Amino acid sequence: MNELHRTLADRIVRHIRTSAMTQGQHLTETSLQEILGTSRQPIRSALGYLADQGLLERVPNKGFFLRNPALVSEAASTDDTSEVAIYLRIADDRLAKRLPDRISENDLMRRYGISRLGLRRVLTRISGEGWIERNEGRGWTFAALIDSVEAYRECYELRQVIETHGLRSPQFRLDRNVLADLRRRQQIVADGGWQRLSQMELFEANSEFHEGLAELSGNRFLLSTVQKLNQLRRLVEYRQTLNTDQVIDQNAEHLAILDALDASDTAQAADLMFAHLGKAKQRKAREEMFLPQPETAAAL
Structure with missing residues (x-):
């Protein structure tokens, strides 16, 4: 198994966990293409690897199905x-x-x-x-990263501008199926995911929320910009100590934005998004985020 297939398999495991999939759920190559951004052949190989590991069941002429969610959680906590x-x-x-x-x-x-x-x-x-x-x-x-508290604040200020604009845009489309999927993923966090998901998995769930709404803006450049900003801030987020109170608060704010959209009130959703990103900037943009930490003894 090559490096790409192994990486894709790891991402599929994280997707299963953040989506709270149930036993017997079908994992299709087509649906995973949208999430993983690659062709079907390497996805098929990654699914085959997970089937060989006993996490998925391979059914001839039908595809791959989740065998046991508990095994996936165990693999995520112990593998590599x-x-x-x-x-x-x-x-x-x-x-x-x-x-x-x-x-x-x-x-x-x-x-x-x-x-x-x-x-x-x-x-x-x-x-x-x-x-x-x-x-x-x-x-x-x-690649260049967000490596100072000033850059981190500027990232959030830019997000306030563009993500709010996306919700207010005349081209924004209220796709009920997409909104329902975003709500389901956020509800997973609200229903205990904040306790069992890792820092990385919570970051992915939150990124998917913001990127999902950016995609509904109808502006492909807005979506690509939000994706790029998420990439740039990824390492800063991973470096932080998990604050469960913040996770619960931001999850509640996400659900409130979805409530407004479900009520077709995009103006209210935009106001809530602006406030949500502003609060995140105030909570998280601190000088100590970028202070050098002691090197471990194994490093040279």
Whole structure:
């Protein structure tokens, strides 16, 4: 199994958890294409890998079905914990400017004490999230990130402008099916997901909410901008200590925005979105977010 298929399998597991799928639920290649942004063949291989691991059931001529949600949760909590730890260390070192813009695989292997195969799985995941790119020759180059509290505040201020505009736009469409899906995902968080989902999974659920509404704006550039801003702030969010009170508050704000949209009151939804992003900026934009943290003993 190659690195891409393994990365896609990990993302499918996170999707199953954040969607609270039930036993026997059908996972289709077509629906996963929209979420994973890749072609059907690698998705099919990733689903096959998960079936081999016992998480999915492969039914001839019908596809793949969720075998046991409890097994998925167990896999998410135990699989590749060392690689997850190295992923987070790379993220922290990059934000703390301990890693240069360009770096070789050999340097990363020495620094983190990881095999080339394991490193490439980590780098493939990072590349899929948009904050590193493979060089044409050798090595990798990190993308620019939000690396200061000023930039973080500016990110939220820009989001206040564009996401509010998207809801107020005459082209905004009230797609009830999309809104129902967004509500279902947010209700998962409200119904205990804030306790069992990881920091990364909660970030994905919240990003999907904002990107889903941006897509309804009818402006493809607005959607791509929101997606890019989510990529840029990803590492900052991962670095934070999970604050359950904040998670509960922002989830309630998301549901209130959906309530307004279900009532066809886009003006109220826009006002709530502006306030929601403003509160998030005040709660989260702190100088200590970007203070260097001590390097671990394993780092060189």
